[in-house]
Amino acid sequence: MTGGRRGAVSVPDLVERARNGEARAVARLISLVEDASPLLREVMAGLAPYTGHAQIVGITGSPGVGKSTSTNALVAALRKAGKRVGVLAVDPSSPFSGGALLGDRVRMQDHALDKEVYIRSMASRGHLGGLSWTTPQALRVLDAAGCDVVLIETVGVGQSEVEIAGLADTTLVLLAPGMGDGIQAAKAGILEIGDVYVVNKADRDGAEQVRRELRNMLALAERDAEAWKPPIVLTVAQTGQGVDEVVEKIDEHRAWMESSGELDRRRVRRARDEIEAIAVTALRSRWGDVHERTELDALAEKVASGDSDPYTAADSLLETYTD
């Protein structure tokens, strides 16, 4: 911890050390992201040439399907396949605390000493509780640090499934028997986001039925002949059963993404969202932050009291701060 957060930071030095796989440099860069450091512009410019290698794998599923256990088992299987792995656990649940409720310390203890595995929890201070623009930037850090695969999951009650899918190259949707997931799946639109479906706790009654229902529902979805057909894998994450097959399917999906051009399309779309989010954040800070009274606050009071409406107020705001 010598040096640590004190002392001048040399961004080129940090970037160099992170690229060489130094865990402390990676951690430091992600902290700069979390803290929205003014150094971030320089960090992102420095990382840009080294990004694009990692496969971002999103892990989604209702509470109780075994998301944490599956992530843990996947890390083991990916390591066995010789891959450098990053894990980003995002906590979008609380806009108030601003801190990840589950720290790194309580998660993924199996892999804590493996230096080819980076594990990081972070709070995402998104507007109105969603995943914030900080998440893609943390992914950039792990990517530039040479991870072959970065697993991303949310902590908390089933939030942000779709947002995770939006950030990932490959989205795993986890289900388990006895969760009423058949119906829930249809509700949540997870049939539209899954690239690989995993029926976990496959040693329990009903796993086959979940697979059958899922297969029927997926069969109903219209797809092009060249489109990816999402496979369904049965696992028991607790024992590792089936997890190697999940890794195979992740590899196959990556290969398909590359050959079909879908990888590039998804990545351009993501970059677009990221640029937009940064531009919007910059504008928001021009409009004023929460701690001081600004023109926006005055407008908000008029809208709350019924003396104005949100469109008229938005017009005033834009007139003042743009053109």
Place this chain on the structure above:
Amino acid sequence: MTGGRRGAVSVPDLVERARNGEARAVARLISLVEDASPLLREVMAGLAPYTGHAQIVGITGSPGVGKSTSTNALVAALRKAGKRVGVLAVDPSSPFSGGALLGDRVRMQDHALDKEVYIRSMASRGHLGGLSWTTPQALRVLDAAGCDVVLIETVGVGQSEVEIAGLADTTLVLLAPGMGDGIQAAKAGILEIGDVYVVNKADRDGAEQVRRELRNMLALAERDAEAWKPPIVLTVAQTGQGVDEVVEKIDEHRAWMESSGELDRRRVRRARDEIEAIAVTALRSRWGDVHERTELDALAEKVASGDSDPYTAADSLLETYTD
């Protein structure tokens, strides 16, 4: 359905009819919101003077706690108390379909013929899957239409709990025995968002234990002496047991919100978010929409390929479209 979507719309006429409690006019206004109609500016300006009466009550909880049944039971209890009730079921799950998966027709059939109850499902096409700026505008319509209480809940797998809380005057957090909710509660930060806690399915084993755990956890949270102390109510929504008490607690919370000044504070904060979201949406449309190649697309390609970084790209975007 004569006239329907064809024919010229007179906004002042629609607003007048909605204020007089005409369900079709209310439905039409919410459709204008959903369709992001260019008439919305005029609609919101017309509604503004009549807003601020309704108490917005958010209903959150993991899948399986009985959210729909509880909403249904609450509507009945609120109607018995002589209140005009609106129900807004928001489906933020899919950015792809753009349509609410569960239509109004399959929900809330008990109240379908009561003209003092407005029921509406809507898709929310939020950026990256969150609740969009359309939700607060739909709430404005129901508010101006004279609803005393508007219940808002999300459809789907436990998404957007926190976002619902951000839109509500009063947030109900539902729990049920046997869901592992004790731990899940801590994960999701629901202890920070609940104004009233409801332990549903109280006829099952373990309800008392859920209450006890919850009480202990709430006791740990630091609160001012004048702060609201969230009550815990046990219900069996299926039979209606305990639901009148929930209504009482909702009333008490409203009274506390008014006397403490918290109601005004929450509403100004919400108006602020809403103005910001509209301003940002206006800017995004200047930056280009998804269907045509714009400067933003060109920048996104450079970022995706590592030739630029998101900050430099955001700077270019802002330089072109502002100042």
